[in-house]
Amino acid sequence: MSRVRLVDITKRYGPTVAVDRVNADIAEGEFVTLLGPSGCGKTTTLRMVAGLVEPSEGKIFFDDQVVNNVPTHRRNIGLAFQSHALFPHQSVAKNIAFGLSVKRRPKREIEQRVTEMLEMIELQGYESRMPAQLSGGQQQRVALARMLATDPRVLLFDEPLSALDRNLRDSLKYSILALQRRTRKTAIYVTHDQSEAFAISDRIFVMNNGRVEQAGTQLDIYLRPSTEFVANFVGDNNALPGTVLKVQPDAEGQQRASVQTGSVTLSAFAPAGVGVGDRVLAFVRPENIEVLGDGAGRDEPGVVEGTVEQIVFEGPSIRLTVDADGTPLKVTVGGVERLTLLDAGQRRLRLRLREVSLVRASAVG
Amino acid sequence: MSATTLASRPKREWKRPKIGSVLQHAYIWFWLALFVLPFVVTILRSLEDPDGGRSFAAYSTVYSSFWSYLRLSIEMTVLTIAINLLIGIPAAYAIVRHPIPGKRLILSVLNLALYTPGAVMGISLAITYAFLFHIPHSYTGLIAAYVVGTYPLMLVPIIVALRDLPTMYEEAARTLGANRLQSFFRVELPLLGPGISAGILLTFVIVFNEFLVTLFIAGPGTTTAALRVYGLTRTGFLPSTAAVAAVMQFVSFLVVLTFFKAFGSRYLKGTYLI
Numbered sequence: 253m254s255r256v257r258l259v260d261i262t263k264r265y266g267p268t269v270a271v272d273r274v275n276a277d278i279a280e281g282e283f284v285t286l287l288g289p290s291g292c293g294k295t296t297t298l299r300m301v302a303g304l305v306e307p308s309e310g311k312i313f314f315d316d317q318v319v320n321n322v323p324t325h326r327r328n329i330g331l332a333f334q335s336h337a338l339f340p341h342q343s344v345a346k347n348i349a350f351g352l353s354v355k356r357r358p359k360r361e362i363e364q365r366v367t368e369m370l371e372m373i374e375l376q377g378y379e380s381r382m383p384a385q386l387s388g389g390q391q392q393r394v395a396l397a398r399m400l401a402t403d404p405r406v407l408l409f410d411e412p413l414s415a416l417d418r419n420l421r422d423s424l425k426y427s428i429l430a431l432q433r434r435t436r437k438t439a440i441y442v443t444h445d446q447s448e449a450f451a452i453s454d455r456i457f458v459m460n461n462g463r464v465e466q467a468g469t470q471l472d473i474y475l476r477p478s479t480e481f482v483a484n485f486v487g488d489n490n491a492l493p494g495t496v497l498k499v500q501p502d503a504e505g506q507q508r509a510s511v512q513t514g515s516v517t518l519s520a521f522a523p524a525g526v527g528v529g530d531r532v533l534a535f536v537r538p539e540n541i542e543v544l545g546d547g548a549g550r551d552e553p554g555v556v557e558g559t560v561e562q563i564v565f566e567g568p569s570i571r572l573t574v575d576a577d578g579t580p581l582k583v584t585v586g587g588v589e590r591l592t593l594l595d596a597g598q599r600r601l602r603l604r605l606r607e608v609s610l611v612r613a614s615a616v617g
Numbered sequence: 618m619s620a621t622t623l624a625s626r627p628k629r630e631w632k633r634p635k636i637g638s639v640l641q642h643a644y645i646w647f648w649l650a651l652f653v654l655p656f657v658v659t660i661l662r663s664l665e666d667p668d669g670g671r672s673f674a675a676y677s678t679v680y681s682s683f684w685s686y687l688r689l690s691i692e693m694t695v696l697t698i699a700i701n702l703l704i705g706i707p708a709a710y711a712i713v714r715h716p717i718p719g720k721r722l723i724l725s726v727l728n729l730a731l732y733t734p735g736a737v738m739g740i741s742l743a744i745t746y747a748f749l750f751h752i753p754h755s756y757t758g759l760i761a762a763y764v765v766g767t768y769p770l771m772l773v774p775i776i777v778a779l780r781d782l783p784t785m786y787e788e789a790a791r792t793l794g795a796n797r798l799q800s801f802f803r804v805e806l807p808l809l810g811p812g813i814s815a816g817i818l819l820t821f822v823i824v825f826n827e828f829l830v831t832l833f834i835a836g837p838g839t840t841t842a843a844l845r846v847y848g849l850t851r852t853g854f855l856p857s858t859a860a861v862a863a864v865m866q867f868v869s870f871l872v873v874l875t876f877f878k879a880f881g882s883r884y885l886k887g888t889y890l891i
Binding site for chain 2: 304324325330335340354355398399
C-alpha cells in the first residue's frame, strides 16, 4: 500500500496542455477522487499514474521511488476501466486468474485466490461463465475482482460506473468503497459525478482545464470553494459580485470580511489573501438562503428583499427564483415550511443570506 | 372429435408461388449448376473404371506418383503462410498502432502484386531470377514469388482485425502485470484469430492452386501439384488425371468451408477475393 506523490506533472499534446503542473500527495490507504468535467485532464492524469501515458514533465513517486521509467506491468497497480475490459475470450475464472497466471504462480494458489475473489464479490459459482453472459453490474464486479487478485499497491479507477444505470451505480460505489476500506489500499478515482465523489472520497481534487482548482474534503470544497469554477461546478450556487469593505477576526478568531454587493452588506468567511478594497464574488448556496417571516430581519446585514419570479415544486424541496432588485437568486427551501411557499408567486420576500463564501474576482472579465 | 374442434382447426393452405419468384429461383439454380458442372464432370470422369463402370481405381495414382507433388505444394503453401504471418503481424501493428508517414502509399504499393497480371509477374520474376540473381528455377525464388503475391492478402485482414481490437484489452493486460509478449500471446492474438485465419485462408487458396507464375519460374525440382496436373493433361484426360484434379479441388474446398463455418465472411471484406 503505497503513498503516491505527483510533482509538477504536465502533459502536452502538441500545443495543447492537457495536464498543467498537477501536484498531489496521497497518503497510504487514502481514497482520493479527481473530479471535473470532460476534458479537464483527470483521466490523463490517472493514466500517467498507471504508466499508460508518459508525462511531458514532472515526477511520479510511489513511496520514495520515482516510477516515471517503470513500465506499467511492473508498477504493481490495478486499473478499473469504464467499460470493464474483461477479456471476452476467457471465462470469469480465467479473467480473475490472469494477473497471477502471468506471474506464473502455482495452480493451487491461483485457484484459491479465484475462489476468494468470487466470494468477495458474491459471485460464487460463476467460474465458467463468459463475460458476455454477465450483466453490466456483474461484469464490473468481476473486473474489480480481477484487479484486486494481484494485490496491487495502488488502485486506480477510470469512471468505472459511468456506463451503469443509476441504481447499480449507487450500490456499486459503496461496494468499491467497502473493498478499499477492507484492503486499505491507496485509491485514486476519476469521475465527473459530484455525488459519487462525495459519497466515497477522503479527499477530492477538483480539476478544470488541466489544473487542480482545489483539493480538500467534501466540506472544504462545498462550504469554502476557493475558485469560481469550484463554487459553480460543485452543487448549485449564487454568485454576487462585490467589494471588500472590512476584514476582521470574529469571536472564534476566524477572519471574516464585510462585503458590499449591490445595496446589501454581507458577512462572509474571508479566505487568506483577501484584503480591503478587493473585488470579490460572494457565493451563497440556494439552501443557505433563509426565507424570513414578516417583520423579521429588517435592516440587518446580509438580508435582502426580492420578488418571487418562479416557483418549482421538486418534491423534497421547493425552488424559487427571486429577483432581488436586479440580481437573480436561486433559493431552495426544504422541510415542512416549503409548503407554505407554494403560493408565493410575485410576492415580495425577505431573505437572509448565510454561509457566504468569497472568491477573488479574476482579473480577466 | 366434436364439431367445434373440427371447425376451430386452421386449414393448411398451400400458397401458389408467384411466377416471378419461381423464375428467380430457377435462374439462380441454373447458373449454379453451370458453375458446378466442370467439377461434377471431373469427378465423374475420375470415377471411371478401366473395365467400364465406376470405381475409385483411378485414385490409386494419387497415393503413388502424385503424392510427392501434392506434398511439395502443401509444404510450399505452409512455408508461405508462415513467412506471411511473421512479416504481416508486426507490419499490421506498425500500420495500425503507430504513426507512420506515407502509410497510404505503402499500402498501395504492397497491394500492387494483386493487380499485376500473372503472366507479367511471371516474366518479370523469371528475368530477375535468371539474370539478376542467377538462380533460375529455384525453390527460394518460388517461395519469394508466392510471398510477394499473397502478402497483401495476409496483411489486410489482420489490419482490419487489429483496428477492431480496442486498445483497452492490451492496457488491461499490462496493468495486470503482463509484459508485451504475454499480452500479445494471451490476449491480443486470440482476439485477432479470425483476422489472422482469414489471411491464412486466402494465402492457402492462392498458393496451393498457383499456376501461372509458377509456370514461368518453376523447374524440375520444384514442380508443384498444379503444375503436375497441367503436365499430365498433355497426354490426354485420363481418369487418373481427373482423380488428381478432384483431390486438389477437394482440399481447397475443405479449407474454405472450414474457415467460413468458423468465422463467417467479415474479415474477407476489403480483399479482392470478396
